[in-house]
Amino acid sequence: xxxxxxxxxxxxxxxxxxxxPPIDTVPTPPPTDGPPPRRRWRSLxxxxxxxxxxxxxxxxxxxxxxxxxxxxxxxxxxxxxxxFEGADGSADxxxxxxxxxxxxxxxxxxxxxxWDYVGHQLGLDDDELVARDxxxxxxxxxDEYRQAQLEAFDEATLIAAAVAEDALGMETTVEGDGASVDxxxxxxxxxxxxxxxxxxxxxxxxxxxxxxxxxxxxxxxxEPRPISLTVLRDGTEQTLDVTLGEVAGLDGPGLGVGxxxxxxxxxxxxxxxxxxxxxxxxxxxxxxxxxxxxxxSDDDVAAGRLIAGxxxxxxxxxxxxxxGIVEKAQAAEAxxxxxxxxxxxxxxxxxxxxxxxxxxxxxxxxxxxxAALTAAA
Numbered sequence: 001x002x003x004x005x006x007x008x009x010x011x012x013x014x015x016x017x018x019x020x021p022p023i024d025t026v027p028t029p030p031p032t033d034g035p036p037p038r039r040r041w042r043s044l045x046x047x048x049x050x051x052x053x054x055x056x057x058x059x060x061x062x063x064x065x066x067x068x069x070x071x072x073x074x075x076x077x078x079x080x081x082x083x084f085e086g087a088d089g090s091a092d093x094x095x096x097x098x099x100x101x102x103x104x105x106x107x108x109x110x111x112x113x114x115w116d117y118v119g120h121q122l123g124l125d126d127d128e129l130v131a132r133d134x135x136x137x138x139x140x141x142x143d144e145y146r147q148a149q150l151e152a153f154d155e156a157t158l159i160a161a162a163v164a165e166d167a168l169g170m171e172t173t174v175e176g177d178g179a180s181v182d183x184x185x186x187x188x189x190x191x192x193x194x195x196x197x198x199x200x201x202x203x204x205x206x207x208x209x210x211x212x213x214x215x216x217x218x219x220x221x222x223e224p225r226p227i228s229l230t231v232l233r234d235g236t237e238q239t240l241d242v243t244l245g246e247v248a249g250l251d252g253p254g255l256g257v258g259x260x261x262x263x264x265x266x267x268x269x270x271x272x273x274x275x276x277x278x279x280x281x282x283x284x285x286x287x288x289x290x291x292x293x294x295x296x297s298d299d300d301v302a303a304g305r306l307i308a309g310x311x312x313x314x315x316x317x318x319x320x321x322x323x324g325i326v327e328k329a330q331a332a333e334a335x336x337x338x339x340x341x342x343x344x345x346x347x348x349x350x351x352x353x354x355x356x357x358x359x360x361x362x363x364x365x366x367x368x369x370x371a372a373l374t375a376a377a
Contacts (some may be wrong), residue, residue, distance in 0.1 A: 027052075040150040065117045069127040072331035073106030075308070078284070078291040081275040093270055095295040100302030104284045105310050105331050107324035109135060128326065133248045144183060148258045149280025155261060156282035156312065159212060159213065160289035161272035162253055163317050163366050168297055170269045170330070174315055176233065177201070177263035179214040188247045188256020193240040195233065199262045203228035209257045212282065216314045224253045240272065270296070283322035285313030286341065289366055290373070301370065303377035308332035309341025309361070309369075317366035319343050329353040339376065341369055 079102055084093035087248045119125045162172045178201040185188050200208050203217035206229055218227070229240045247254040272292055287309050294301040310328050312320035321343045329350040332340050339359045342350060347362030354360060359376055363369040
């Protein structure tokens with residue numbers, strides 16, 4: 001523990017000469033319990049200072065600040081966490097062994113206290129520090145947000161299965177009635193025009209059937225841009241104009257809504273389930289699709305490698321950007337990855353994070369990722 005101050009060393013009191021002439025003496029009083037009065041006073045001061053410092057330390061640990069740390073999270077072995085079920089409900093689905101590992105990457109979010117924050121300001125901690133409202137925007141209950149993230153994880157798995165099975169020539173159907181608005185971020189562009197319960201069915205001229213369609217249609221532009229939303233509100237179709245702009249939690253312009261797919265209808269020859277292990281969000285979509293493809297095909301995609309990576313995936317096989325890519329790259333490096341797959345727009349963010357032994361593949365689609373892995377093998 002750091003000292004808050006110092007106590008001077010004990011010295012002879014000023015009124016007691018160090019050498020005194022002989023004087024008449026009186027019997028020495030018997031010893032008493034505890035130190036003499038002056039030493040007792042010093043002990044009390046030292047104890048008070050110590051207890052004060054301990055109290056400050058505990059107080060600092062009990063005071064949270066509006067920031068969280070992002071750290072590399074657990075690495076998932078996706079092949080081990082996937083289960084398959086045939087159209088007839090049978091678990092008797094033929095899969096091949098994966099020669100290697102497809103590593104799903106996660107980010108751990110840690111609420112910090114006052115002392116952690118001070119350590120960051122002094123440069124004693126290298127973990128990324130972000131404002132808490134970037135992850136839990138105002139106007140969205142944290143429990144609701146967490147549930148939405150878990151649902152996004154499940155939907156991403158379904159889309160990954162559809163993309164992989166379609167690439168294998170299977171007949172797949174994934175449909176929805178639009179993106180249902182479940183939550184709106186306070187102060188966002190969406191707050192100006194949308195209401196909870198609206199169903200977005202088009203952005204400009206692009207039809208929206210699934211929640212992931214909306215994410216893809218909005219994109220990741222660097223500059224604000226106007227868009228036209230076609231929505232169903234209380235059964236009536238309306239056209240709403242809005243300009244994408246600042247949203248807490250986003251690096252670039254956005255809309256500021258939490259959405260799920262309305263009227264989702266998915267029909268796949270093989271139903272795929274990925275154990276979530278408490279992980280939320282859609283960023284494992286690309287790696288999940290590649291894992292499913294390897295398991296259901298005779299192609300050796302992994303080819304003995306540890307393949308790590310990240311990226312969302314839509315039904316057209318397009319790869320989208322994600323959050324926490326630096327922390328995910330750190331997790332991949334620590335896991336001994338041979339290959340790191342990143343959305344093309346973010347591949348540059350991992351420069352200096354990964355060693356030269358790791359091959360970085362920047363991809364925009366599932367087909368590009370599959371081809372790049374095959375070529376690199």
